[in-house]
Amino acid sequence: MSEQFEPNIVAFLCNWCSYAGADLAGTSRTHYPANLKVIRVMCTGRINPLFVLNALQQGADGVLVSGCHPGDCHYMEGNMYARRRFRLMKDLLEYLGVDSRRFHMSWVSASEGGKWKEVVEKVVDEVSEIGPFEQFKREKINW
Amino acid sequence: MVDLETIRKKAKEIVSREDVKHLIGWRKGTFGYRVTPYWVEAPEDAEELVYSPLCNTNLATYLTLAEKLPLPKGQEPDRRKTALLVRGCDSRAVVQLLTERGVDREQVVLLGLPCRGVVDLRKLKDSYPEDNEVADAEWKEDKIVLNVSGEKKEIPREEVLDDHCLVCRYPNPVEADETLGEKVEPWAEESHPGVEELENASFDKRWDFWEKEFERCIRCYACRNACPMCYCEDCILDRLNPTWIYRSNNYSENTAFHIARAFHLVGRCVSCGACERVCPAGIPLGKINQKLVKEVREKYEFEPGTDPEGVPFQASYNPQDQEDFIL
Amino acid sequence: MSEKVLQKANWSSFVQALADARELWFPVKDGPIYKFAPYSGDVDAGLEEYAYSSVPPKAVVLPQTETMFLYQVGDKEISLPEEKKEKVVLGARPCDARAMDIVDRVFQWDEDDPYYLENRNKTAVIGLACNEPFVNCFCTSLDGSPGSTQGLDVLMVDLGDKYYLRSVTDKGSRILGDAESALEDASGEGSQAEEIIKEAEGKIKRSIDTEGIREKLEEGWEAPLWDEVSRACLGCGACTFLCPTCHCFDIQDEVEGFDGRRCRMWDSCMFGEYTLHTSGHNPRPSRKERTRNRISHKYRYYVEKFDKIACVGCGRCITSCPVNIDILDILSRVKEEL
Secondary structure, rough: OOOOOOOOEEEEOOOOHHHHHHHHHHHEEEEOOOEEEEEOOOOOHHOOOHHHHHHHHEEEEEEEEEOOOOOOOOOOOHHHHHHHHHHHHHHHHHHHHOOOOOEEEEOOOOOOOHHHHHHHHHHHHHHHHHOOOOOOOOOOOOO | OOHHHHHHHHHHHHHHHOOOOEEEEEEEEOOOOOOOEEEEEOOHHHHHEEOOOOOOOOOOOOHHHHOOOOOOOOOOOOOOOEEEOOHHHHHHHHHHHHOOOOOHHHHHEEOOOOOOEEEEEEEHHHHHOOOOOEEEEEEEEEEEEEEEEEHHHHHHHHEEEEHHHHHOOOOOOOOEEEOOOOOOOOOOOOOOOHHHHOOOHHHHHHHHHHHHHHHOOOOOOOOHHHOOOOOOOOOOOOOOOOOOOOOOOOOHHHHHHHHHHHHHHOOOOOOOOOOHHOOOOOOHHHHHHHHHHHHHHHHHHHOOOOOOOOOOOOHOOOOOOOOOOEE | OOEEEEEEHHHHHHHHHHHHHOOOEEEEEEEEEEEEEEOOOOOOOOOOOOOOOOOHHHHOOOOOEEEEEEEEOOOHHHHHEOOOOOOOOEOOHHHHHHHHHHHHOEEOOOOOOOHHHHHHHHHHEEOOOOOOOOOOOOOHHHOOOOOOOOOOOOOEEEEOOOEEEEOOOOOHHHHHHOOOEEEEEEEHHHHHHHHHHHHHHHOOOOOOOOOOOHHHHHHOOOOHHHHHHHOOOOOOOOHHHOOOOOOEEEEEEEEEEEEEEEEEOOOOOOHHHHHHHOOOOOOOOOOOHHHHHHHHHHHHHHHHHOOOOOOOOOOOHHHHHOOOOOOHHHHHHHHHHO
């Protein structure tokens, strides 16, 4: 009986909204999958789309970027730039054959603990369906 | 179209101006179908200029390629202008450089030429192998006339034109101080070369295709250097500490290199096709960059290099940008 | 020295016999170009259409990326990668093999380079003489020939319906011995092969008289010629990567978590970063200095150190340069103008 595939998902969360939203989900003792490895950044506008690429190369099976709703960005417009960039990064990755279910972006505000749980569940479900990411993962250095 | 004598005469005039340092054009190469970029400094040198479907380098690269070296004490920098022969895609590259402040409009003199497309040497060499004799070519309605040692061959345009040129929508310069010759009617509408096929394929098929292509990459960086829009002195793809992309040559790093470079060209690529032409491994880079050009055009109605007063694409946003991909 | 003949009908058994004894490297069509790759078992793969490989077979002895050793971060021990296998390269052109000979000298200079030498000593090269030279060949100007045997273990000549093989070294004789079942003894084909090679030599169109170039390069260090010829250069590195005698490399560490490996990979003197010092100073700050350096390295410095010109006249740099910077053009200008 093979083990259920547990995906490794890297999540870039903006400090002011999504990170706080995830925190709220935690303090509310919400149960949700533990597959996410969270990296806190100050704003989604700070996230270089090459981080997504690097995460995939280093063995992530999926990547999630989550930030404030448009208009609510702590730095006014960071998430607007991010919206453009990640749209095109997603298109590029899909065009090259990376399944569209591997990369997600979401708007989760600081009070949306419930939404956070849903987002995580959805992302983990979708990535589990596809399986581990092997396409351009770096080869393990065989020590 | 435009007459070679007119170009040479105009070039002589421009180079004779006191405020112009040199004019960059093309001259016959050393063998076969080659043409090499040529710097005209003295008016007599203009006699060597050529202009034909074989001129397949984008000269706008040289605006940012020239190194600004420190000068000996007391020596004043040469602030004279650089003149450039530009066609449609070249002028779009210059305009894009202007919007990014990579180049100062006062520092360039643009001599516009209409273009009916350049030849893809790979396609030409398949049917008409290259020889030591230096060949010439010219446009003639819907044919390309190849002249090798006095023998003329007429070839239909569609057979040998570069893929980017076949779907070019900007054959006339979009920005020039002076344009020579008559305007050319654009011959293409909407399509982007080679993109539809992959768009309609499944994820697995797409990756199968790209994996084979990227494995062949030898990381020579010719594509990056030939691209007029890649002019960062400290390229992120070369960077150490942090090393974004390792320099070793394997499919993982090669794929990351191409994805990263394609992403950095989003909203900036002017579809000149130089990257695909210079690749020694024959990787179809046009397919990636044109896909992104298409996405940007369709989803954001933006075309790089068309508006000198414009704002760079990735440095701007529209509150109404689509969000259909966001959870 | 043994002379053999291989009927083209027996080609696949010959190839299989070679592949059984050693790791066989073969020119494979990959998209639009030929590259040397380990034999995949495709018995139909022949050398009929093969002109020359874009990437020279130096990739077999000096791989583009080579792991030197593996380590754990924080640990003092290193572990070596797997031992290299015995290899045979089938279908190298004589110029590529001469180039390997030229590069050998650098890696055995003050110190022996163990990585390169292990590869080189374990690799046998079967060369295929050129019946037709290519557009930019000029090997005859540099003491080479379409049938040169320098650096080769076996020379193969295409006689139309069969190949003539001649071993040049003991290793070559052993290899022919391994593939004995597919070969017959030669009887007079040797002279036919000589004819073909002579004919090919006559067909080479481009040339350069190398007399006096070394001195001229030394004298003309500050000449304006270098500005003119280097202006069009994009600094792309295609010429160095495809050159069979170029051998510059970079060494980088790659670390994943706590596992690390140190690799050697090809580098190019035409890249701006090649001579960049940590202080920020760059002794070759522009393409002019780098172009001047590349030509001088091949036609002056190497001559001064090893008494050999580090160019074999294969013409790949000329064919692959996107802006048609032609080394023969530069050299003839050096002779005339400096």
